[in-house]
Amino acid sequence: MHLTDRQLMIAIDGEGNSSDVREHLDACWKCRARRQELEGAIADFVRVHADAFDGRMPSADGPRALLRARMAELNRPHSRLRFALPIAALALLLLGVVMARELMTARSVHAAVVSVPDARLTPGAAVLESRLAVCSQENLKNKAVTAALRRKVFEEYGIAGADPRAYEVDYLVTPALGGADDIHNLWPHSYSSTVWNAPVKDALEDRLREMVCDGSLDLAEAQREIAGNWIAAYKKYFNTDEPLPEHRR
């Protein structure tokens, strides 16, 4: 009979004081190994949890000043509110400035507009080559990219400090057209700061896939066109010089 995970957790956290558990652990290799696994998971979680906030904690100066002002306001009689209110307003302003500065330095310093991929970094890569294989699979729109790969893409494009929400890490050749999960096929596409943004490219991808699957366009040709110059391909297949209003977001 071995210890349960719960008994082991209580022992790890020093929450129980059972001599039976201690004696069992002294004698049982299997339970000791399990305890080590749980401790390993704790260490991994602590690292990930700390990493998520490391160096990202906004300064306490503004919030502290605001709290002081608000406590002072609570302490003062109403007749003296005319002094407390400007202090609170000043503290709020300071908080706003501090938070804006945090956001600017954390996210916007490197925020560059990217509407076309760098051909040296993102030449495009495909895995599926048959039309049947592409068209028999689900339309993999906006297939998720792992955070590790996203980080690498941002680093390659020199925007490691940019706000990740401003970009879609986009497949140059979409998986819906046989594009590969490969860094050479990924680039950070700005969502909104440009006319030729990610939703517009998504529309082109849908159009090309439809054409490939209804047999009016060769798959290799579609891959070549989207990898070569997706904006030119959009203009060609939608017969327009500007993104259509229904594709803009």
Next chain:
Amino acid sequence: MLARFAESVGFSRAESARRDSRLEEEVIGLFDQFREPLLRYLSSFGLALADREDAIQETFLALFQHLQRGKSRENLRAWLFRVAHNIALKRRMQNRREFDAAGSEDAAIDPALGPEGQALEGEKRERLLAVVAALPEPDRRCLFLRAEGLRYREIASVLEMSLGAVSESLSRSLARMARAVERCI
């Protein structure tokens, strides 16, 4: 008589001002100590940074008033987490905002690990984040509170659950994480 009354009122006002000033300093000291742990804990509610800061302001103002009224000082850490928890729940109900995931987007991986080690570490991190994101909310909060150093009794008090439920929740979450890590070794 009147003079004595005025003097005693003046004295009690001055005394009260001194007491409030001491309380303010005490609250600021606790704010400096617990703001960061609370900001981290409140991220488990999916609140944006500005909302988390607001919830923390409300929490410490509530603490100030709690202490002004001479109420219990027993385990102020658990008290702060409990009040911040309740305020965050209320705020989330009032104002559901998009999950602020930026904090977990691009944390750096130790460059000393080398390319293979970094890849493995990255995969492990992804798996752990996925497991944590998929945990039921009470389990995730238990885990975050434990990561901030709260004991089981304090966690039970913040989340209003039994001690047994806390240990059960933590062992369940840790077992899931251990399985996830095992799969990428």
